[in-house]
Amino acid sequence: MAGLLKNGIRAATLARQCSRLAVSQQRSYSEMSFTFASPANVYYTAANVKQVDVPSFSGSFGILPNHVPSLAVLKPGVVTVFEEDGSNKKFFVSSGSISINEDSSVQVLAEEAHPLENLDAQAVREGISKATQEVNAAASEKAKAEAQIALECYEALQKALEN
Amino acid sequence: MEAIMSRSVVLFTPQLTQVRGMATLKDIRLRLKSVTNIQKITKSMKMVSAAKYARAERELRPARSYGAGAKAFFESTELEQDKTQPNQMMVVMSSDRGLCGGVHSGICRELRNKMNENKGSVETKLVVVGDKARGILQRTFRENFLLSFNEYGRKPPVFADAALVANAILDVDYKFDVASLYYNTFRTVVSYRVTELPLFSQEHLAKAEKITTYDSIDEDVLRCYNEYALASLIYFAMKEGACSEQSSRMTAMDAASKNAGEMIEKLQMTYNRTRQAVITRELIEIISGAAAL
Numbered sequence: 001m002a003g004l005l006k007n008g009i010r011a012a013t014l015a016r017q018c019s020r021l022a023v024s025q026q027r028s029y030s031e032m033s034f035t036f037a038s039p040a041n042v043y044y045t046a047a048n049v050k051q052v053d054v055p056s057f058s059g060s061f062g063i064l065p066n067h068v069p070s071l072a073v074l075k076p077g078v079v080t081v082f083e084e085d086g087s088n089k090k091f092f093v094s095s096g097s098i099s100i101n102e103d104s105s106v107q108v109l110a111e112e113a114h115p116l117e118n119l120d121a122q123a124v125r126e127g128i129s130k131a132t133q134e135v136n137a138a139a140s141e142k143a144k145a146e147a148q149i150a151l152e153c154y155e156a157l158q159k160a161l162e163n
Numbered sequence: 164m165e166a167i168m169s170r171s172v173v174l175f176t177p178q179l180t181q182v183r184g185m186a187t188l189k190d191i192r193l194r195l196k197s198v199t200n201i202q203k204i205t206k207s208m209k210m211v212s213a214a215k216y217a218r219a220e221r222e223l224r225p226a227r228s229y230g231a232g233a234k235a236f237f238e239s240t241e242l243e244q245d246k247t248q249p250n251q252m253m254v255v256m257s258s259d260r261g262l263c264g265g266v267h268s269g270i271c272r273e274l275r276n277k278m279n280e281n282k283g284s285v286e287t288k289l290v291v292v293g294d295k296a297r298g299i300l301q302r303t304f305r306e307n308f309l310l311s312f313n314e315y316g317r318k319p320p321v322f323a324d325a326a327l328v329a330n331a332i333l334d335v336d337y338k339f340d341v342a343s344l345y346y347n348t349f350r351t352v353v354s355y356r357v358t359e360l361p362l363f364s365q366e367h368l369a370k371a372e373k374i375t376t377y378d379s380i381d382e383d384v385l386r387c388y389n390e391y392a393l394a395s396l397i398y399f400a401m402k403e404g405a406c407s408e409q410s411s412r413m414t415a416m417d418a419a420s421k422n423a424g425e426m427i428e429k430l431q432m433t434y435n436r437t438r439q440a441v442i443t444r445e446l447i448e449i450i451s452g453a454a455a456l
Contacts, residue, residue, distance in 0.1 A: 035232040039322040039398055042228040057387075058379065070378040071236070073387040097391045101239040102376060107232035109395055111322060 032065040033105040036081065036091070038113040043091065044081070046105070053080040054098055054108060055156075063098075063106055072098040074110060076156035078163075090116040092160050094153060121161050127154045188441060191434045198430060202423035208262070209416035216352075216409035219319060223349060223406045230399025233392050237363065240373045244361050248340035251287040252309065253277070254332070254362070254397070256346035256404040257296030258316025263412035266355070266404075267295040270345055273357045278304060288337055292328060292401075309337055320405055325398035333390060339364060346400035347407035353414050355407035360396060365389045 034052060036044040052063045055077030074096040082088045096110035131151040138144035255274060257267045278287055288309035291297045297311050310331055315324065342362040347355040365386055368374065 035228065035235070037225060037229040037232055039229055039395075040222075040225060042225040045228045045231075058384070068378040069376050071380055071384055071388045073384055073391070095391075097388050097395075099236040099388070101236060102373070103239060105235055105239070107235050109229060109232050109391070 031104060032063070033103070034081070034108075035106065036079070036108045036110075036113070038093075038096075038110045041113065043089075043113065049081055049083050050086075051082040052106065052108070053078075053082075055079070055093075056098060063100060066104050067100050067106070069102050070098075070100045074098060074108070076153040078116065078160045079108060079110075079113070090160075092116055092119060092157060116160060119157060119161055121158075124154060124157045124161060128158060188434070188437050191430060191437060195427065195430045195434060198423055198426050202420055202427065205416045205419040205423060209413055209420060212263075212409050212412040212416060215319075216406070216413050219402070219406040219409045220349075222319060223402050226399055226402035229395060230402075233395035233399060234360075236388075236392070237361070240368075240371050242361070242363055242367065242371050244341050244343075246281070246341060247284070249285050250338060250340045251285050252290065252332075252337065252339040252342040252362075253287060254290040254328075254342065254344045255292060255296045255300075256344070256397075256400045257291065257293035258404070258408055259294040259313055260316050260408070260412075261295055262415060263408050264415040266347055266408050266411045267293070268299060269355075270347060270357050271296055271299040273359075274300070274345055275303065278307070288339070290328075290332060310335060316405070316408070320398070320401035322394070322398050325401055326394045328397050329390065329394035332393065340367070344396060344400050346404045348403050349406040349410065352410045355411060358403075360400065362393065362396065363389070 031048055032050075032052075033046045034044050034049045035046055036042075036052075050064075053060060054063065054072070055075050056072040057075050058072060060077065061072075074093055076094055077092070079091045079093050080088055081091070091110075091113050092115075093108075093110035094112040096108065096113075098109075099107045101107075128151070131147060131154050134147035135144060135151055138147050253274060255270060257270060261267070274289075281287075287307055289300065289304060289307045289311075290309050291300060291311040293315050294313045297308075297313070301308075312328060312331075342364070344360040344362055346358055346360070348358040349355050368389055369382075369385060374380065
């Protein structure tokens, strides 16, 4: 009886060791420590995800684990996160920054970030017409540029909703 | 010297007790009433700050992850600050509101020590957010002030506040070699710690050794990134500071209410004793008057 118990314990220890081994192996070949946050919300903190697609001023690009270290600036658009289990989540971001570091950690910090399903199509349409008016009505260069930025953001929002 | 002693020790001095017993009684009553009112005020301030603290603490959690994200790049590039450089800048996070224990004075003390440490060899400019720190630092470091912000601390900080401060720092005509951000890090309800966070200029960043390992970096990207990171770090520091301030105000007001309670107890005792003494004296007067007839 005692022997059986001993065996049982041994088997459990072995299994645990093996599982730890498996986990550590899995970690070594692809691990991304992904952080995605806005001042008000945190969507991912040091999470392991498969891939992240981000819109930047130098063009949209995808980030896989072990991406070359880089910095980029976010532009209004959709961030798509492909999670470990294969599902994907989409967020709209207004602006912010992306940093990919040597240790394969990725930080996407957005000034505003919201899941796509939270966006209101009606409000976006109204925003576009208002922003268009403002672009046309703007008197100074600065006001015009500001209105232009608003319009671009709204257009990106609408594009995000259409897809 | 004597004045200081008497102020801190004597709780209540009955004046001319024997001659004007009634007036003294009135004095105590007035005093009792005013202390009770003070206690009411401190109690309600405690309630208010408890509610504000709960909110600040809730908002601190996402801000911490956000701040960690903003710091990650600077940590992984392993930038070092050379504290002997001549042009330095210190950004101080305080607020407009007082009555919150040692939140503001603690941060100013730390800053004063740092300033006095390397006085003479370096020029340090101050960027002060909040009236309280400005009031404390103005006397000694008036000529070091670069920027100061007020109308801050009444409401919970938002990203726009941080962006405003960051913009002003970027726009101001001062080239710094070394910059740090001073703020209170919230630990528990009763404790916070003054923290120094290094800030880097774009030139400094571009010269970093590890920056070469980063791909596709041009001046524009670096500038945008650094500007945004500055705002993010300031936002993070603001949130930490706001949470420490509210928690500290809560404890300070709790202690004040307790002290007022003790004072009320003592005054009540004195009041009752004096009243009894007055009654006794009047009785003696009546009785002895009757006996004399």
